Amino acid sequence: MRRLIVQSYLTLDGVLQAPGTPREDTDGGFAYGGWSVNYWDDRMGEAMGRALSRPFDLVLGRRTYDLFAAHWPRVADESAKPLNDATKYVASRGRPHLSWHRSVLVEGDAAEGVAALKQGDGPDLQVHGSGNLAQTLIRAGLVDEYRLWIFPVVVGAGKRLFADGTVPAGLELVDSEVFDTGVVRGTYVPAGPIPLGSLALD
Numbered sequence: 001m002r003r004l005i006v007q008s009y010l011t012l013d014g015v016l017q018a019p020g021t022p023r024e025d026t027d028g029g030f031a032y033g034g035w036s037v038n039y040w041d042d043r044m045g046e047a048m049g050r051a052l053s054r055p056f057d058l059v060l061g062r063r064t065y066d067l068f069a070a071h072w073p074r075v076a077d078e079s080a081k082p083l084n085d086a087t088k089y090v091a092s093r094g095r096p097h098l099s100w101h102r103s104v105l106v107e108g109d110a111a112e113g114v115a116a117l118k119q120g121d122g123p124d125l126q127v128h129g130s131g132n133l134a135q136t137l138i139r140a141g142l143v144d145e146y147r148l149w150i151f152p153v154v155v156g157a158g159k160r161l162f163a164d165g166t167v168p169a170g171l172e173l174v175d176s177e178v179f180d181t182g183v184v185r186g187t188y189v190p191a192g193p194i195p196l197g198s199l200a201l202d
Contacts, residue, residue, distance in 0.1 A: 002118045003144040004059070006127045006134050007051070008161050009036050010150050015158035016131050019151075024067060025159070032155045039151050039181040045079075047177060047185060051147065052082040055123035059106075059114055059137075061130035062092040068128075069100035089117060089125070091133050111140035118142065131159045139167055145189050146171065152182035170194045 009019040018024040018033030025033065060068065065088065072083045088103040090096060091110040098105060106113035114137055117125060127134050137143055148161075175187040 002120065002122055003124045004114065004118055004127065004137065004142050005056075005124055005145045005147060006137070006143050006161075007147040008127075008129070008131075008134065008149070010148055010161060011035060011153045011155050011158070012150060013154045013156070014160045014162060015155050016129070016161045017159040020067075025063065027159070028157065030158055032153075032158070035153050035155060036149075036151050039153075039183050041179060041181055044149075044179050044181070044183060044185075047179075049079065052079075055086075056082070056126045057087040057089065057123055058083070059089045059091065059117070059125050059127045059130070059133070061133035062090065062094065062096055064129035064133075065090045065092075065096065065098075065100070065103070069103075073100060086126075087122075089114070091130075091136075110136050111142065114142055115140070131161060131163075134161060135163055135166070138162070139165065141167070143190065145187060147185070147187050150184045150186065168194055 008016050010016050017030050018026070019036035020034060022033040068083065068088075072080045084101060086102065088098075088100055089106050090098060090103060091106045091113065096105070106117075110133060114125070127137065170191040170193060171188040172191040173186055174189055177185045179185070
């Protein structure tokens with residue numbers, strides 16, 4: 001069985017919208033696109049390289065696929081090779097033009113299609129960006145691991161990874177790293193129901 005890993009860049013208030021460029025996603029009048037860019041340093045690049053060093057395939061929503069397909073095939077250095085070599089499974093309600101090498105449309109219901117992929121043979125499946133798709137997979141209980149890069153910015157309104165309707169659950173921190181720019185990377189796995197308690201004295 002293949003693991004499904006959600007890898008996401010988040011602001012401190014949980015927004016994942018448009019980390020890379022101002023024009024990436026302006027839905028809702030979002031004006032802070034590119035909020036992650038100036039926090040990257042060499043150590044973070046090395047950590048990302050390690051995260052991408054093991055074989056994986058990608059599971060992407062349509063918007064993220066279009067962004068990646070327009071960018072990564074044009075990048076000549078070795079950092080692009082794992083993404084370009086991966087099979088790209090694209091969840092879309094339409095019929096997108098899948099021009100990027102090794103791209104496959106996930107037919108029908110996204111959660112059912114990804115659940116079937118998990119049952120097959122192959123490397124881990126990684127979801128990058130793709131907020132709407134990630135929420136669908138979270139609600140379906142399909143996520144085995146979260147790799148969350150939390151940046152020291154607060155943007156207020158915007159699309160969130162754990163949006164309204166997220167099923168409450170506990171998570172276990174299994175690995176973490178703090179970078180000089182203030183970014184914190186945490187790796188979490190599902191840990192069942194939230195362990196509730198009380199600080200009341202009676």
